[in-house]
Amino acid sequence: MKKLYVFTLLFLLLIPQSSFGQDGKKYIINNIIVTGNTAFNASTIITYSRLKKGQEVSFGGDKIGEAVKKLWGSNLFGTIDIYFINITEDNKVDIEINLSDLPELNETKVQGVKKGKVDEILEENNLKQRVKVTENLITTTKNYLTNKYKKKGFLNTKVNVVTSDVKNDSIEKKRVNMFINIDKGNKVKIKSIKFNGNDKLSDKKLRKAMKNTKQKNPIRILKRSKYVEEDYKEDLVSLIDKYKENGYRDARVIKDSIIYNDDKSISLLIDVEEGEKYTFGKIDFVGNTVYTDEFLSQILRIEEGDTYNGVELKKRIANDEKPDGIDITNIYQNTGYMFSTINPVEVSADGNVIDLEIRITEGKPAYFNSVTVKGNDITNDHVIYREIRTRPGELYSRANIIRTIRELGQLGFFNAQAIVPDIKNPNPVDGTLDIEYTVEEQGSSQIELQGGYGGGGFIGTLGLSFNNFSLRNILNGEAYKPVPRGDGQSLALRLQASQFFQTYSFSFSEPWLGGKKPFQLSTSISHSRQFLFDPQTRRADRSRRFNITGITFGISTRLKEPDDYFLFSQALSFQHYDLQNYNTGLFTFGDGSSNNLSYTIGLTRNNTYNDPIYPTGGSNFSASAKFSIPYSLFNGVDYKALREERDGLDPVADIDRIGEIDQERFKWLEFYKVKFKADWYAEVAKKLVLRPSVEFGFLGAYNNDRGVIPFERFFLGGDGLGNFALDGREVVQLRGYPNQSLSSQDGGSIYNKFSLELRYPITLGQGAKIYALSFVEGGASVNSFRDFNPFNLQRSAGLGVRIFMPAFGLLGIDFGKPFDPLPGQTQVGGWETHFIIGQQF
Structure with missing residues (x-):
């Protein structure tokens, strides 16, 4: 089809007019008729061609050529011919436009791949019903699929695309079916990579320099030995860069070839020319007025006599891999000199010693206008x-x-x-x-709506989180879409209930109170009711309850020193615990109350970038201290005497007196709590991120006679979800073990944890961010420093996946295998499955 168009244009536009035997005569169009196989209205075609009755035309003239070009450019027709007919003596002529429509695609069948891949192929190549079938569509589809599978290591992929007319078709338009046969063949493995001409660098070092092209090695897991042409070409450049890093700036690949082996594998043979080894000589800076030679030399960090390294020199001048790196270009770019240029020029190479001039054009300082x-x-x-x-x-x-x-x-x-x-x-x-x-807006509000059976009954949860809320528009009915949004505030509501507990919580935060600086104000209110199980009715006994009511006010501000990644926070919180006939192992008294008034101070530094869901670099540190008023210093209670009296009582016969003593001990909770956590993120390969993490927590008492409180404790193990508890407990994730199984029943007062995750993204699109991960981690929880050993850990490893959707937050699943038995047991458990909902990223 394409050839016919070219032929028509050449025939009409390039062949001399005298060749037609008409000597370039001018004719007046008398009539225009449309013939051929087309479903389009004749008047539509005539209008689109821009030919009109009464118009003056000639053989090979511009008007006819433009008409053909216009019709062909519509991509609707397979053949186009224009004829001069019925020529009269007074130079009038009828124009016949003869054309045929391009066929439309009816259905496409794909053979040679799994059924699940067919839809993907159709979408990638736009093979939808009613698409016009052109030679270009057929060719690009064939080439795309061939290259697609070659990139996956199927070097001998063959793709055949044929079309056939739809027979007995009642529709007037011509339609065709497309048949695509994909013969991928076997994956072509690289049996060996050999080099000729390399005396200075060994084969092993050169193979290592080729990051994506590897020969067969049964030990290697992450990199397969498949041949991908694009990766191979990139690795040839990396090969020469390896020479340049070692001083051989003239090294080059003379020839490379592929050898096909009898076992259907291939071998790569690469001939190199190494050249001579060079060293750096004198390095002079020319054109610099803003920075001294000494300062720029400190940034360049290259001394006379160092082995010549062209790759490192380029990075010290301008490191494209690290846009925020410390290099000479960034030094100028970060101080206003946007129009500056820095070019290293070799001025001498005598005796394999290269003298350089770093030529700098500083230009004017640039200022932001708009x-x-x-x-x-x-x-x-x-x-x-x-x-x-x-x-x-x-x-x-x-x-x-x-x-x-x-x-x-x-x-x-x-x-x-x-x-x-x-x-x-x-x-x-x-x-x-x-x-x-x-910017591209994404949903920032989340809804949690779930139900299930657990703990002896149905549990229902409703959670609403609005992370871009607008409080000032709360009374503006027109702003509800579905809630007022746009001012960057956070508002969250959460309700959870079963027959054994009910929990309600509300929180709100304003990150820029006053609007002039990042000063955050936050507040939260919560209330929970818990009931004991009645073994006779097998239902909740509502006469035996434990209520917790709490309120918290917090402020935080961004610091300027040591840098503005630091955030300083403070919070004042109060919880009231009310027990009525609630006799459990948590307290020795079942009737009474306890109060918790505490102050928390925290310091965090977060410079992770750029996506909070999938950071690829930076770190996140946090340290906090939470403490109550030291009541035992001034309330006049002799806690030593109470402890001695309690130790001398019978736990059964004197249970009432023990309860009275403990009521006095825990009327106002007295404690201090220290926590530390640090995460690092490093991109070890393209988008492959390593995340090490360390955590530590300690709950202590001012007065040892009063003892460590039963609240605010650490519960280690499992998925890390806190469920409905509002008693200040810290539920710490350690996958591979049952939930909270690595701490005592009432929780530990000390814990530490180490974790290492390797993450790789599947997609980071707007609708959903999905990444896979593998992990190894270990941790321990004890009740005193006498038992604390930071290296005596319960260890585990496993795999998982995370899915973040703006409307639902972070969801995920982990499969973990423990390496050590649970405390007090001798046998190691099996695989544990953990479902993750709303965990931190």
């Missing part, structure tokens, strides 16, 4: 602008642009993968530029 944002349909402008580090009139800084991208991504209101800074109108003469940030 800073705008687009794409925020829900979030109000002021919520975004207060996070932006690039402001009109300020010096240009690449670091501030990168930091802005991070801060906007950390809000959770936008797709962190789609935040794009667009520099506009850079003017080196005036030293100004504009910048526009494009």
Whole structure:
């Protein structure tokens, strides 16, 4: 079809007019008729061709050529011919447009792949019903599928695409069925990679430099020995970079070839020329006025006599892999010199010693003129602008642009993968530029609605979390879509109930109180009711209850020193515990009350980037101390005497007196609690992220005679979900073991945990972020420092997957295998399955 179009244009436009025997005569169009196999209306075709009655035309003229080009450009026709007919003596002519429609696709059948892959192939190649079937569609489909499977290691993939007319079709339009046969063959493995001409670097070192192309090795797991041409070409560049890192700047690949073996594998043979080894000589800086030679030398970190390393030199000048790295380009870019250029030039290479000039053109300092944002349909402008580090009139800084991208991504209101800074109108003469940030809104509110059976009955949960709430529009009926949004505030409601417990909680936070600086105010209120099980009725006994009511006020502010990633927080909380005929192992008294007034101080530093769901770098540290008033210092109670009296009582006969003593001990809870946690994120390969983590917690008492309180304890093991408990307990995840199985029944007062996760994303799209993970971790929980050994751990390993959807938060599943028995047991347990709901990322 394509050839016919080219032939028609050449025939009409390029062949001399005299060749037609008409000497370029002009004719007046008398009539236009449409013939051929087409379902389109004749008047529509004539209008689209732009030929009109009374128009002057000629053989090979522009009007006829433009008509053919216009019709062909519609991609609706397979053949197009224009004829001059019925020529009269007064130079009038009828124009016949003869054409045939392109066939439409009826159905597509794919053979040679699994059924589950067919829909994916149809979508990737746009093979939908009624699509026009062109030669280009057939060719691109064939090429796409061939390359798709070659990239997966099927080097001998063959794809055949044929079409056939739909017979006995009552529809006037021509339709065809498409048949795609994919013969992938076997995966082509690389049996060996051999080198010729390498005396300075061994075969082993050169193979290691090839990151994606590997020869067969039964020990290696992560990298397969499949052949992918694109990866192989990249690895040839990496091969030469390895030489450059070792001083051989003239090294090159002379020839490479593929050898097909009898066992259907291939061998790669690579001939290299190494050249001579070079060292760095004198390095002079030219054109620098802002920074001294000494300062730039400290950034470059290359001394005279060092082995020449072209790869490292390039990184020290400008490291494309680390946009926030410490290099000379960033030093200038972060202090306003956007228009600066830094070029290393070799000025001498005598005796294999390379003298360099680092030629710097500094240019004018650049200032931001206009800073705008687009794409925020829900979030109000002021919520975004207060996070932006690039402001009109300020010096240009690449670091501030990168930091802005991070801060906007950390809000959770936008797709962190789609935040794009667009520099506009850079003017080196005036030293100004504009910048526009494009954001893509994503759902930031979440709903939790679930039900199930557990603990002897049905448990229902309703949770609503609005993470971009607008309190000032609470009375504005027009703002409910479905709730007022856009001011960056958080509001959460949660209700959970079964026949044995009921829990209600409400929380609200304003991250920028007053709107001038990041000063967060938060508050929460909660209430829970718990009932004991009645073995006679097998239902909850509502006359035996335990109520907990709590309220918390907190403030936090961003610090400027040592850097502005630090957050300082304080909180004041109060809980009232009320027991009525609630005799359990938790207290020795079943009737009474206890109060918990505590103050918490915390320091965190979070510089992870950029996506809070899937950080690829940075770290997150947090340390906190929670403590109550030391009542025993001034309340006049002799707790030593009470302890001695209690120790001398009979636990059965004197239970009432023991209860009275414990009521006195726990009337106002007295304690201090210290916690520390640190996470690191490192991208070890493209998007493959390693996350080490360490945690520690300690609950202590001011007065040993009063003892450690039964609340605020640590419960280690399992999925880490806190369920309905509001007694200050810390439920700590340690996968591979049953929930809370690694602590005593009342919880431990000390715990530590180490964890190592390896994460890889499946998709990081706006609708859902999905990543797979593997983990190893270990931890322990004890009740005193006498029993504490940070390396005596219960260990486990396993696999998992996480799915984050804006409407539902983080969901996931883990499969963990323990390596050690539970405390007090001798046999190691089997695999444990953990469902993750709303866990931290």
